[in-house]
Amino acid sequence: MKNLYLRSAVALSCALSLAACGGDDDGTVRLGGTLENVTVSGLVLQNKGGPELKIEPNATSFAFPDLIANNTEFDITVKSPPSNANCSVENGKGKSSVYGVGNIKVRCTLIPHDLKGKISGLTSGPLVIINGDHRLKIPANDTEFNMTQLAENKKDKLGQVGETLAYGVSVLQQPPGLTCRIDNAVGTMGKADVDNILITCN
Known part of the structure; x- marks a missing residue:
């Protein structure tokens, strides 16, 4: 009789926590996080080569629809990026906890391009033009310009514009x-x- 009570207690414990006893359950942990710079469709996230999640344009957060069990390994990767950006995942690999997983960050960087053109009649200077908060000082007699400039570290580029973003060059x-x-x-x-x-200057 004592053994019967013991077996019943173990069975009840397993029913309350299947994962701890080697069983399967439907999952209780939500897997998600935040998004940056998703401006067009095409971004698809994937967990461990399995479930996929399509991200809508302008979304700022995501969550996989299927819950996972506590203490389950996850590995979120970018299966396909949007057409206008390169995306990376932070905190995308680990094990789930009872508190959920919400600190995954998917950061997309828009593919940058130059703004440039021709100049005529610039017989004196400087001419200062701007796009957004970026400005360019153009000396006299230049016949071409490019808003792109090297930063002080001589590596990063300033003044480029990401794909799908609006631009407006004006005279400051x-x-x-x-x-x-x-x-x-x-x-x-x-x-x-x-x-x-x-x-054109005159």
């Missing part, structure tokens, strides 16, 4: 004695550099 400071206008100054960055901007 006119050169002495001249008035400059900009044609083709506004648009949305595509999959190649923008090189048709025209600055």
Whole structure:
């Protein structure tokens, strides 16, 4: 009789916690996290080569629909990136806990391109132009410009525009004695550099 009670207690314990006794359950832990710079469709996340999750444009968070069991290994990877970005995963590998997994970060960096063009009539200087918060000082007699500049570390590039983002180049400071206008100054960055901007000074 004593053994019967013992077996019943063990069975009840297993029923309450199947994973601890080697059984299977439907899972109780949500697997998810945050997203950055997902501006178009195409991003697909995957867990351990199995379940996939398609991410909608402009989403800022995600969660796999299927719950997983406590103390289960997970490995979130980017199966396919969106067409306009490269994406990486932080905190994507580990074991689940009873508190859930919500600290996974998927960061997407938009593929950058240059804004550049031609200049005519710039007989004095400087001419200062801007796009957003990035400015470029152009000396007298230059006939071409490129908004892209090297940062102080000589490695990073400043002034580029990511694919699908809007741009608008304007004059911040006119050169002495001249008035400059900009044609083709506004648009949305595509999959190649923008090189048709025209600055005319007279």
